[in-house]
Amino acid sequence: MSTATEGPQLGSGSVFGRAILYAVLIVFAVYYLLPLVIMLLNSVKPLDEIRSGNLIAPPQHWTLQPWLSAWSEAQVGVQATGLKPYFVNSFLMVIPAVTISMVLGAINGYVLTKYRFKGDSIVFGLILFSCFIPFQIVLIPMAKVLGTLGIAGTVPGLVLVHVVYGLGFTTLFFRNYYAAFPTELIRSAQVDGAGFFRIFWRILLPSSGPIIVVTIIWQFTNIWNDFLFGASFSDFDSQPMTVALNNLVSSSTGVKEYNVHFAGAVLAALPTLVVYIVSGRYFVRGLMAGAVKG
């Protein structure tokens, strides 16, 4: 039988092919993981081991002191507070910024797809345009706006900046997602007697899981990792994690505690990693769902 004779040949060929495939994949995985591994290894080494040995060697004496130091003792800026207060600042900034930009983006998407009005595509085009404006261009106008509003150098000020900047993306996500959402459902709810917000809350939002996850990951990662706005619009007591990390690393006083810097950097990256691991599998699914139609 033809299948019987062809089968093994194909099989041996595919074993060889697979071996190469896996080898390539492993090489790339190692290549990408290496920086993280080195950071983790060096964050649990005493400082003199880093100074004397090479970076890749595993630690001879394991210690968690650099982590504790980075968290609550290290000199950041003027005071020796560690990264802890800035970590809190980042959360105080990220959570409202993500929530508000997401809710506004969802309402925008809802209106742009289900309550069409004259010129709605122009409005959408303009909102979309904001996705392509480079950060640097808005710095000075934004500083002026924050100053006028009296929230310059505060966490609410940073929240406002990130909401404004994120709105283009969240609107884009939700508009494309809702474009595929059947309009008859909205009409049915209208006949049933539900109003604008009731339909949004009861019909649309419960079906928006995937796109909410996409938006959270996107916005959280962007806002958490932002450095430029944080550096430009914050004071010492409202600095986010990224700016504090920079201050820690580029601090000019005393010895450079590389192990503490490594620990701090991992700490700074941790929340985005957690968000991605927890909801990552929805990410691709949600992006696809939005991409099919719209």
Added chain:
Amino acid sequence: MAFLEIDGLYKSFGQTDVLKGIDLVVEEGDFLVLVGPSGCGKSTLLNTIAGLESVTKGEIRIAGERVNELKPSERDIAMVFQSYALYPNMSVAKNLAFGLEMRGVPKDERDRAIQEVAEMLQIEKLLNRRPGQLSGGQRQRVAMGRALVRKPQVFLFDEPLSNLDAKLRVDMRMEIKRLHATLGTTIVYVTHDQIEAMTLASTIAILKDGVLQQFGSPEDVYNNPSNLFVADFMGSPAMNLVPAEVQKQDGAIGVALKQRSNGALFLPVREGVADQLGDWVGRTITFGIRPEAVTDPDAADQKEGQLVEATCRAEMVEPTGADTYVVTHLGGKEFTARLRANSPIEEDGHVKLAFNMTRSVFFDPQDGTRIA
């Protein structure tokens, strides 16, 4: 009293006029079917009644009250959508309850209403399921239940059966008819399927290009079409509509249908019609007769009207089991006759047909208007 009145209704989307002056009057308890080819404006008309589309000009009244400015929820209507439009995130019970909840009906009353409707539609076992877990027919039932539970003044159906398979469609058709008989609520129903229209309606409105073509009972629309479009659109197989010359032979007025071989077949018309066709002698008109009015002489209704017998050549024979359709060639077109099963067809392919001229209609071939 007229219950649903539509008065000179116009609807335009930008430059395009979708509805061009629709006038309709529906009595309470009527079953109005809006039928027409796709793009004729029937769904738009339904949406304006529902309040989902605004009106450009004209007035809609429900129970004597002008509803143009009312929101869909204030018109006391319920609608069944083509896609069913069940809320995917809610259970069947919640779907049924949603409209009542929005109207502030207390919980125990809602539950009672849901139970009642679920029993009526035999969906009690489905109440805790999500729409995604239901079959097409079950979704259809739930969609109807959602409309029923509110006990509105008017039900609006937007092609509700078009997503079902053929057998289920027939079942649900009967179900809708039974529901209407039980509840007696006024229904406006949109479909493109003329059989659905014939079986369900107490009144049919046929639309084409945003203009109402005919408005009347199914019998009226079927037997007495007001123009060529209606005659062609209603009925399956379609009415034979062929060009024929009006002639006067031996003092009798009739139509001559060109045959493939030996000249023309002369069919004298009935008396009343003869007067109206007088002006058309020597000119060509469009002659229409339904396949079931052209049959084998033995099966012809001897009591009714004026039968004219003629022999034609059967070019094609289509036995369907119950009937046999014979396709012949008259007036330069295919011409279908409906015979009994096992009707005798001669060896050489000739068949004797009886034309029931009482049921014939005549149209102006230029603009399609009815002459007689």
